[in-house]
Amino acid sequence: xxxxxxxxxxxxAHPEAKSFNRDIFDAGRAExxxxxxxxxxxxxxxxxxxxxxxxxxxxxxxxxxTFLERWATAFETxxxxxxxxxxxQKMLEADLVVIQFPLWWYAVPAILKGWIDRVFxxxxxxxxxxxxxxxxxxxxxxxxVGKRALIVVTAGEHATALGPRGISGDxxxxxxxxxxxxxxxxxxxxxxxxxxxxxxxxxxxxxxEEIERLNARLKGVYDETPTPYRTRESGxxxxxxxxRDEFIPGRxxxxxxxxxx
Amino acid sequence: xxxxxxxxxxxxAHPEAKSFNRDIFDAGRAExxxxxxxxxxxxxxxxxxxxxxxxxxxxxxxxxxTFLERWATAFETxxxxxxxxxxxQKMLEADLVVIQFPLWWYAVPAILKGWIDRVFxxxxxxxxxxxxxxxxxxxxxxxxVGKRALIVVTAGEHATALGPRGISGDxxxxxxxxxxxxxxxxxxxxxxxxxxxxxxxxxxxxxxEEIERLNARLKGVYDETPTPYRTRESGxxxxxxxxRDEFIPGRxxxxxxxxxx
Numbered sequence: 001x002x003x004x005x006x007x008x009x010x011x012x013a014h015p016e017a018k019s020f021n022r023d024i025f026d027a028g029r030a031e032x033x034x035x036x037x038x039x040x041x042x043x044x045x046x047x048x049x050x051x052x053x054x055x056x057x058x059x060x061x062x063x064x065x066t067f068l069e070r071w072a073t074a075f076e077t078x079x080x081x082x083x084x085x086x087x088x089q090k091m092l093e094a095d096l097v098v099i100q101f102p103l104w105w106y107a108v109p110a111i112l113k114g115w116i117d118r119v120f121x122x123x124x125x126x127x128x129x130x131x132x133x134x135x136x137x138x139x140x141x142x143x144x145v146g147k148r149a150l151i152v153v154t155a156g157e158h159a160t161a162l163g164p165r166g167i168s169g170d171x172x173x174x175x176x177x178x179x180x181x182x183x184x185x186x187x188x189x190x191x192x193x194x195x196x197x198x199x200x201x202x203x204x205x206x207x208x209e210e211i212e213r214l215n216a217r218l219k220g221v222y223d224e225t226p227t228p229y230r231t232r233e234s235g236x237x238x239x240x241x242x243x244r245d246e247f248i249p250g251r252x253x254x255x256x257x258x259x260x261x
Numbered sequence: 262x263x264x265x266x267x268x269x270x271x272x273x274a275h276p277e278a279k280s281f282n283r284d285i286f287d288a289g290r291a292e293x294x295x296x297x298x299x300x301x302x303x304x305x306x307x308x309x310x311x312x313x314x315x316x317x318x319x320x321x322x323x324x325x326x327t328f329l330e331r332w333a334t335a336f337e338t339x340x341x342x343x344x345x346x347x348x349x350q351k352m353l354e355a356d357l358v359v360i361q362f363p364l365w366w367y368a369v370p371a372i373l374k375g376w377i378d379r380v381f382x383x384x385x386x387x388x389x390x391x392x393x394x395x396x397x398x399x400x401x402x403x404x405x406v407g408k409r410a411l412i413v414v415t416a417g418e419h420a421t422a423l424g425p426r427g428i429s430g431d432x433x434x435x436x437x438x439x440x441x442x443x444x445x446x447x448x449x450x451x452x453x454x455x456x457x458x459x460x461x462x463x464x465x466x467x468x469x470e471e472i473e474r475l476n477a478r479l480k481g482v483y484d485e486t487p488t489p490y491r492t493r494e495s496g497x498x499x500x501x502x503x504x505r506d507e508f509i510p511g512r513x514x515x516x517x518x519x520x521x522x
Contacts, residue, residue, distance in 0.1 A: 015312070015313060050311060050312070050371040050372075051311070051372055052370065054276060105377050106438030106439075107439075108374070109374070110312060111311075111312055113366075113374045114372075117366065117371050156329065157502075160502055161501070163503065167498050167502040169437050169442065169515050173437065174442070176430050177430065178366075180429075181368075181429060200327040230428075240422070241418075241422035241427055241429070242421050242424065243426040251512075251514070254434055255513065
């Protein structure tokens with residue numbers, strides 16, 4: 001491990017000490033350690049507190065201003081809580097962020113949602129108004145620009161049920177609030193989802209295959225093309241923040257927010 | 262309050278004791294109390310634990326079987342934890358469920374996600390295989406059938422940014438995993454979303470208007486038509502659980518899962 005190595009942060013949100021999720025967490029980290037300094041946030045093992053409360057606002061909790069303004073004040077005046085600051089420091093140092101979780105109710109587990117709710121503070125991950133430039137920093141232009149993020153998600157279902165026209169909704173739409181609303185919004189390069197289907201019925205053979213498939217992906221992670229979401233600066237959106245009629249006319253699916261449709 | 266009144270459960274997930282969310286929580290409950298017995302789950306005030314862990318599986322945690330099988334065993338053998346059982350009892354007694362939260366990162370706050378993760382246990386809210394009939398109980402045919410559910414969500418953004426072709430993704434898609442994946446899946450009648458926009462910049466005049474708009478909705482809540490999601494029994498889906506080509510051909514947005522397109 002040398003200074004010149006890139007750094008990876010692997011965020012892991014599964015409760016069971018023995019599980020297929022644990023196996024790919026172990027194997028994936030070992031693969032990344034060949035080329036990265038790897039830092040982890042094993043949220044259950046850490047006992048991470050997922051509840052955003054007024055304690056997260058420090059002395060700014062009772063100040064004037066909106067929720068986001070008071071939160072930004074707390075960040076700017078170093079009043080965030082220690083556990084949040086530690087996670088923010090890991091984020092700042094990361095070149096690559098891997099977020100691994102089981103799909104529970106078509107979304108992230110509560111402990112991971114709470115990590116996002118608390119760590120991605122106003123002023124840290126995005127700015128409604130940048131205090132120096134007066135510029136909004138979000139939608140591809142957030143404060144975490146330059147990092148790339150890979151989501152690794154296991155699901156009990158068959159991939160078809162989570163694919164285009166699948167009964168559960170397609171996974172790209174179900175997790176759009178994460179890939180676009182969190183990762184892209186805060187400036188990160190959001191990579192295509194890595195879905196592992198039928199994770200509750202994993203045979204040893206398929207487990208080996210899935211570990212190899214993920215490790216191959218991790219090896220080539222800097223060669224991948226991030227999802228090309230449209231920025232606000234592109235002018236593709238009207239001032240009301242609605243996609244202009246001339247782009248992909250008539251369609252209303254979430255795929256319209258990618259420049260390649 | 263008489264025995265013959267319907268019962269409402271209002272689930273509330275906002276951390277601040279003084280907030281616009283608290284005002285509509287108070288006003289909405291007062292409106293419902295005219296015609297309902299109203300029970301609440303004020304998740305932050307209760308200190309609800311949002312973390313699903315092996316403790317939720319009781320003695321079944323280390324048994325054979327998949328995650329969902331062990332969870333169902335824990336439910337069927339009365340081994341769920343007391344706080345979860347109390348919430349399940351409230352759900353069983355409710356005719357109407359109101360779920361109120363601020364939109365954080367385009368999704369529910371962690372404490373509410375954890376309430377869903379823990380309370381909607383396998384065997385309680387749905388069955389992969391019903392032990393009596395051998396029938397799957399989900400996708401409109403879940404175990405919570407007969408209840409209707411209204412989501413009340415506040416957002417900092419303008420409604421246009423959360424509407425069709427809006428930059429953040431339309432709210433119906435962003436919350437599909439909740440309206441379809443949780444409410445409809447477990448058999449509830451999922452009502453159209455109630456969005457309150459620009460909630461961080463609420464003037465007293467607009468606050469009054471919004472309270473009146475919500476109360477009018479609560480008054481007529483049994484006259485509303487639930488979102489007509491397609492059931493599995495309809496035959497609209499192929500065995501791979503993909504919508505048949507002849508229904509709304511070519512479209513891939515989540516609206517295809519409604520019978521009216």
